[in-house]
Amino acid sequence: MRNAKKNNSGKLSFGEKAAEALELPKEMFGMPKAVIYGRREISIENFDSILEFGEMKIRLKTKTYHLTIMGSRLNIKNISPDMIRISGEIANIEFT
Amino acid sequence: MIFDRLANFFRGSLRIRVEGGSVEKFLNICxxxxxxxxxxxxxxxxxxxxxxxxxxxxxRRIAKDNDYQCTIITKRGLPVTAGRMKKRYFFIAGLLCCGLFFAASAQFIWAIEVNGNETISAEEILEDLESVGFKEGVYKNKFDLALLKEEVLLRNDKLAWIWVDIVGNKAVVNVKEKSPIPEMVPDDVPCDIIAQKMGIIQKKVVKNGRSMIEVGDTVFPGDLLVAGTIDSETEGVPTRLVHASGEVYARTWYEKTGEFTLTKEYKVYTGREQKYCRLKLYGYEIPLSRKESNPYAHFDVVTEKKDLKVGEDHYLGISLIIETVREYEFVEVPMSLEDALEKAQNALRAEIEKELSLTYEEVKSDFTYEMAGEDTIVAKLKGEFIEQIGITQPFESGVIENNGDGEDL
Incomplete structure (x- = not known):
């Protein structure tokens, strides 16, 4: 949560700074990576846990912030320790 | 996606319903x-x-530790199917026997196909192959194909070349027949050249021997054209025997007459047919229906063979043979005079060409016809040709053969 606050205040975390300095992919330093396929699917790497799971809303915890996906008929297509794929009608993605 | 599904199939999957608490917590623990x-x-x-x-x-352990209730909805995949099969001993045994049977049958030749034969029948080639032990039902690795080919070539002198390929359970035999060798007198045997047909000599090219004719002479079949005996003018020197060689061209005439109708006969299928099926199992034929002998007055027999194969080439030694006997009748259809004349001319020309020698040149031809009734014509074709009429003929037995250098008679 502390890291998230820093992000909200515009400051970069150590991982982000290191990745930028070394020009390496940020996900190597545990930064979450989200890939959106149109409006129907989103895939998130480096997430920590599921905070809330519903058909209209899914909230995820990552190392740096909380990610809220809102929409309809949402479901988890695939979930493994380091990646989650959510499908459904995605309406909104929010970072808190 | 397809790879995921394939992997899931091999790993096996379970679909369950989880109830009794926070789903998020359950997923996070998992x-x-x-x-x-x-x-x-x-x-x-x-x-x-x-x-x-x-x-x-x-x-199940996680659910038990955290007071969740799990209900299995479906089980899928290979481990599930294998688990179900575990107690079906006879089914597994049957499956294994079937697999073993096909694996064993794959080691034998169950069909032999002959290609490339024109004058020699496939049956004759198959008989030659059988005489060296190569037939349907033999173990396919038993034969050295190179040796087999040599043995068949030795047995059948009409074959120039043979190649045997084994494709799955089928042996494909490709052959090339020998071209017929023209009857010739060997070069070292003394001979004459005689006329094989009547004509007027137009040209002669004598390479060896003594010319007996002049341009303009009329010759008849059997007349001596180039003699293989050369008499010496010097007294005491014996007659030489040589292999006469040369070409003698003569003007020849042919005349052919034939009667032709102004109708054409067509073969029309009546639509009536009978089908007979046979099952061929590893070289043995089992009739599946009773066959009547000659059910129709005129009929064609069409045989269709359907092979049981795995993939394109792997024949399993089982075939269904369907024999269709189709009835037909002849229907006469009127023909125009032009068509009938063309047909008559072609037929008469073909007859003349059968009698002509290999080297000929057409000088002129005359085709005439007359009506012999309402629907019949009598056609006549006269042709004049220049053709090679000389053929070699060895001396009668008792004559001393030599190499052309000269020897006493």
Missing amino acids: TYHGMEIRNVHKLENGAVLQFSWMDWKEV
């Missing part, structure tokens, strides 16, 4: 233990989810 969960759908008081067959014990 992922914490390294599990992969698919197709999670939220229900009012739980969720439906799918995971690998191997994770079932762990999931």
Whole structure:
């Protein structure tokens, strides 16, 4: 949560700074990576846990912030320790 | 996606309903233990989810420790099917026997196909192959194909070349027939050249021997054209015997007459047919229907063979042979005079060409016809040709053969 606050205040975390300095992919330093396929699917790497799971809303915890996906008929297509794929009608993605 | 499904099939998967607490917590615990969960759908008081067959014990333990109720909805995949099959001993035994049977039958030749033969029948080639032991039902690795080819070539002197390929359970035999060798007198045997037909000499080219004719002479079949005996003008020197060689061209005439009708006969199928089926099992034929002998006055027999194959080439030694006997009748259709004349001319020309020698040149031809009734014509074709009429003829037996250098008679 502390890291998230820093992000909200515009400051970069150590991982982000290191990745930028070394020009390496940020996900190597545990930064979450989200890939959106149109409006129907989103895939998130480096997430920590599921905070809330519903058909209209899914909230995820990552190392740096909380990610809220809102929409309809949402479901988890695939979930493994380091990646989650959510499908459904995605309406909104929010970072808190 | 297809690879995921394939992997899921081989690993096996379970679809369960989880109830009794926070789904989020359950999913987090499962992922914490390294599990992969698919197709999670939220229900009012739980969720439906799918995971690998191997994770079932762990999931059950997690559910028990955290007071969740798990209900299996479906089980899928290879381990599930294998588990169900475990107690079906006879089915497994049958499956194994079937597999063993096909594996064993794959080691034998169950069909032999002959290609490339024109004048020699396929049956004759098959008989030659059988005489060296190569037939349907033999173990395919028993033969050295190179030796087999040599043995067949030695047995059948009409074959120039043979090649045997084994494709699956089928042997494909490709052959090339020898071209017929023209009857010739060997160069070292003394001979004459005689006329094979009547004509007027137009040209002569004598390479060896003594010319007996002049341009303009009329010759008849059997007349001596070039003699193979050369008498010496010097007294005391014996007559030489040589292999006469040369070409003698003569003007020849042919005349052919034939009667032709102004109708054409067509073969029309009546639509009536009978089918007979046979099952060919590893070289043995089993009739599946009773065959009547000659059911129609005029009929064609069409045989269709359907082979049981795995893939394109792997013949399994089982065939269904369908023999269709189709009835036909002849129907006469009127023909125009032009068509009938063309047909008559072609037929008469073909007859003349049968009698002509290999080297000929047409000088002129005359085709005439006259009506012999309402629907019949009598056609006549006269042709004048210049052709090679000389053929070699060895001396009668008792004559001393020599090499052309000269020897006493």
